[in-house]
Amino acid sequence: MSIGYAQKLSDKKDVGTLGMPELFDPPYNLQQKVEQLAVIIQKSKYLVVFTGAGTSTSCGVPDFRGPKGIWTLQRQGKGVPEASLPFDRAMPSLTHMALVELEKAGILKFVISQNVDGLHLKSGIPREKLAELHGNSFREVCPSCGMEYLRDFEVETIGLKNTPRRCVEEKCKARLRDTVLDCEDELPGKEMNLAEQQCEMADMILCLGTSLQITPACDIPLRALRNGGKVVIVNLQQTPKDKDASLVIHGLVDEVISGVMSYLYLRIPPFVRVDVFQIVFTRCTRLSDKRFMKWRLRVASIHGQNAPLPFVRSVEVSFPGRPELKVATLSKQPFLLKRETVAKRSCCIMLKLNLSDGCACSYTSIDFPVDFQGSLNLSTLRNVQHIYQVERT
Template identity: 30%
Template structure:
């Protein structure tokens, strides 16, 4: 009889594989056609009024803001975007067996589309791929709401309770999910390598995760086109384009 020899159990004193934590911001998705917010050509710099579309108070109290928000979702590139070389490099590192956790400020879902398991992605600001009713809390696919917008409903309401619908993202004026943030803090403290990529590290509390990781002994690497407030804590700062720099960097961490 032929067969595969049984695998010997790993010794109890086997070395722990270093944990790589990756904090991603809008800059990682620009190569996928999604504009960033605070860069030289960022959305907020091009149209300061656009910030109102993702501010909770304006959104809830002004039907015209909601209608503009739905048009932005319908016409925007986020839901049509595909992962780029940087997203794929992270997924490739995770598949190699290196312990990887992604903490993202993005709401585009591109890490998961690239192949990173959902359980290994912490979406600090929620997801634009789901709709949330502010009345009853029901969730549904964003695609269904956008079908209603395309059919002529400029501000679709919840089909269950009639409440105001919004994307399941954290708007300005809303609190981050404390459970998600708490897990992100734990990951930052445990990380051996902490890579901040495509983020200005200006939005708190997400930005503080970089400093927290460095304080707990992680090797902090910042990959961003412009300087950040945490550059002095970094072991390495990389200014070259993310689509080239991140795959090269992560290749050095693979087995």
């Protein structure tokens, strides 16, 4: 998790009960409750899911109030816990992917999330069926035209501040802002209103991995009760809303939801993450001697020239068939190679991208053919751009 975000959250004054003991239903009772939950879901006509930090702990993202949670350890003077992996490498859990399948099956109508890890969107939940009450560390928004941008890297700021990028809309170009709330920020009206409307329409709210202690978000699920809806809570600790729930299950969220999916004969799809990057080749002739060509090769993010590529560790560049050209290893971002060479008609550049942990393979190789002697206005730079994708599992 972002250390900056965790430290900001740890400064909150009103954090409710911390370090609550984890409770586990006995195996037999747990199985009965899982089947009961499956039946309730099967009979529901408008299911809304409300998620908290417990939904993402199996992804390596720490929670807040558990025995090793962010706020618990902070109050004990032990500082902010380290995540088991960088935020951008966290992958959706079994629960995230099960919700995707439930949505595709027409059972799940909407998801309300208190998490900022962006895993619901990464998993495949449609944006129009998701309210992120506390924001998304990977989402930027244009305050002028409302355009949203989902990134493959963690946005640099929190607290609805300006980021280094601008809106790409031609008539706008306003500075973008992050979407993650700081401690004193109010919940976003658009997301809050949508969440409240969905809960009022729901005949069942399934609360997953949330302590239901942060107001006003924790009161939203109870709106379903006004129209005769049910609330079911799956959490490892007691919550202040347990008394309002039709069913309370103390168990690991992934285990409970996996059991429900099995009972419903629904398959949990695997998660395959696709990251996209671009290779930009720019060339121009030397005005004093047309036999030579100056060129630049850049491996870059599709999100902007200065945006990072979190899944690429280094780039090795070689030139098969051109032994006179020196190979290069680009180990720091931005991955940029500048050369001046004799302008032969064509050349093949071989790029080996060494990828970070979590990718489906440790590296990928790309043959990048270039033509040094194509038509070229001497006063104009020529750009050749190709877009590629890398899969992660």
